[in-house]
Amino acid sequence: MTIEADSLEKLRTRTSEKWRAYPDDVLPLFVAEMDYPLAQPIAxxxxxxxxxxxxxxxxxxxxxxxxxxxxxxxxxxxxxxxxxxxxxxxxxxxxxxxxxxxxxxxxxxxxxxxxxxxxxxxxxxxxxxxxxxxxxxxxxxxxxxxxxxxxxxxxxxxxxxxxxxxxxxxxxxxxxxxxxxxxxxxxxxxxxxxxxxxxxxxxxxxxxxxxxxxxxxxxxxxxxxxxxxxxxxxxxxxxxxxxxxxxxxxxxxxxxxxxxxxxxxxxxxxxxxxxxxxSRDWLRDVLVAVEDNRALLTRLLDHYLPEVRYREPQASYLAWLDFRALDWGVDPSALALDEARVALVPGPDFGEQGRGFARLNLACSPSVLTEAVLRLAAVTP
Structure with missing residues (x-):
């Protein structure tokens, strides 16, 4: 069985941080919340x-x-x-x-x-x-x-x-x-x-x-x-x-x-x-979706943002993106938010080693992930 993320319309009815921190024109790929519906046994x-x-x-x-x-x-x-x-x-x-x-x-x-x-x-x-x-x-x-x-x-x-x-x-x-x-x-x-x-x-x-x-x-x-x-x-x-x-x-x-x-x-x-x-079956399905998005992000970056370096994670649904080859400054997430309306976590928050990096949450629909990369690729600093 496959699992699909909720629609943006439905997600925006949530009241958690991910869906209240920014206005609706922003794609929120920052905080570690997933866009999938709650496992039925938990509900x-x-x-x-x-x-x-x-x-x-x-x-x-x-x-x-x-x-x-x-x-x-x-x-x-x-x-x-x-x-x-x-x-x-x-x-x-x-x-x-x-x-x-x-x-x-x-x-x-x-x-x-x-x-x-x-x-x-x-x-x-x-x-x-x-x-x-x-x-x-x-x-x-x-x-x-x-x-x-x-x-x-x-x-x-x-x-x-x-x-x-x-x-x-x-x-x-x-x-x-x-x-x-x-x-x-x-x-x-x-x-x-x-x-x-x-x-x-x-x-x-x-x-x-x-x-x-x-x-x-x-x-x-x-x-x-x-x-x-x-x-x-x-x-x-x-x-x-x-x-x-x-x-x-x-x-x-x-x-x-x-x-x-x-x-x-x-x-x-x-x-x-x-x-x-x-809820182990639910988690198994989520991991299939996350791994699919992990590979999708590789393909999207290779095609639209080849300067951004990314090693596919072995766990979780978080991607650590290296923007240093672009002229996006110490905190690329600032430009991503201002110009692309994509919310990422600032790399410097993770320590000095995060300068020039940003963290992206890929536990979302493939269409949202694709739209986020297309928006980022359109940025011209």
Whole structure:
């Protein structure tokens, strides 16, 4: 079965950020929301909750946790103990609250730009200081800089905020790289917080490896952050998971304030269970559509904007576009918005390494993606 994006007319009735940030003449390909209709099992579960007036506080119900554990086993051959899971509102909360437990004010936390822009603020919100170890890039693509990570760990960094898969590149780190990170972290007393929200969106030509699955060292030094929010388009429903896989990390998470889990949305937990347990076919169809658009974007750029460089992502629905061969300045998204009426995410938001880049969301209809590229190609700075 194929899945099709909703029409622009229908999409513009939505009230989320993607459809309220700009006027109707702008094609919004910026924030990570998808244009596909909600998975029917999720819609049914939420509607049923409303009909029974089930709109109260989150209760002692572990079904969302068990659903995630079952999905992790089936999708990634990763044995997750539901007892090692704690829920909260969203991935950002999981990251910030984990870091609060792991560092003292002023401690350095490593991030690897170009990377998801809120990472910079999450570190400072938790009281830390950002320590940048940029990804390396070569003919074979982007990769973690293991030498740079060791240098940072050895010089006193206390935590590493890992993006796995890596946003904005759609880069899926290899098991060997992750194992090396775990060994370095264990050697230097660093704890790794692995943001794995894009993991269910790994494409058919790649294989996702959960950080906590790679070795005993990883389980000792790692806390993972998971959610159904990106893969099933549930960001507004507010449910994410802390994942611990060792006695050490479980003891750390046991120190979380009671209210961190109590802030989980009941609707978020209901939707999370329905996503991981009952909406896998929907996700499979979405990935087919996303991979088709991934290839379509390659063809469109080759034909209409050959100066723009683009490596097809291995995960998620985000494309990292290199405009540096064009005279579009440090932030190409500004010109794209002003002249083409296409909203992209500014590359510099992802760090200095994003100067001359912009991020495009391709989880839309082929016609919208085509129109966006045609508009961009018509720009004459």
């Amino acid at each position: 049914d579960a939420l509607i049923a909750a409303v009909r029974r007036s089930d709109t109260g506080y989150i209760g002692p119900d572990g079904r969302a946790k068990h659903a995630f554990a079952e999905y992790a086993g089936d999708a990634w051959n990763w044995a997750v103990d539901p007892a090692g899971l704690t829920t909260s509102t969203d991935i950002s909360t999981v990251i910030v609250e984990s870091l609060r437990l792991l560092i003292e004010p002023g401690d350095r936390v490593v991030i690897t730009p170009p990377v998801y822009p809120p990472f910079f603020g999450m570190v400072t919100e938790a009281g830390g200081v950002v320590d940048e170890v940029p990804l390396t890039v070569g003919d074979s693509g982007w990769a973690l800089d293991l030498t740079g990570l060791e240098r940072a760990f050895a010089s006193g960094a206390r935590a590493f905020l890992l993006c796995n898969p890596h946003n904005p590149l759609g880069l899926v780190h290899t098991a060997a790289e992750l194992s090396a990170v775990a060994d370095l972290a264990a050697r230097y007393g660093v704890t790794v917080v692995s943001d794995e929200v894009h993991a269910p969106l790994t494409h058919s030509d790649a294989s996702f490896t959960p950080f906590l699955s790679v070795s005993d060292a990883a389980r000792e030094v790692g806390i993972a952050a998971h959610s159904a929010s990106k893969a099933w388009n549930l960001a507004g429903l507010k449910c994410a998971l802390f994942v611990a896989a060792s006695e050490r990390t479980q003891r750390i998470l046991d120190r979380l304030p009671f209210e961190v889990e109590e802030r989980t949305s009941l609707f978020g937990a209901i939707a999370t269970q329905a996503a991981f347990r009952d």
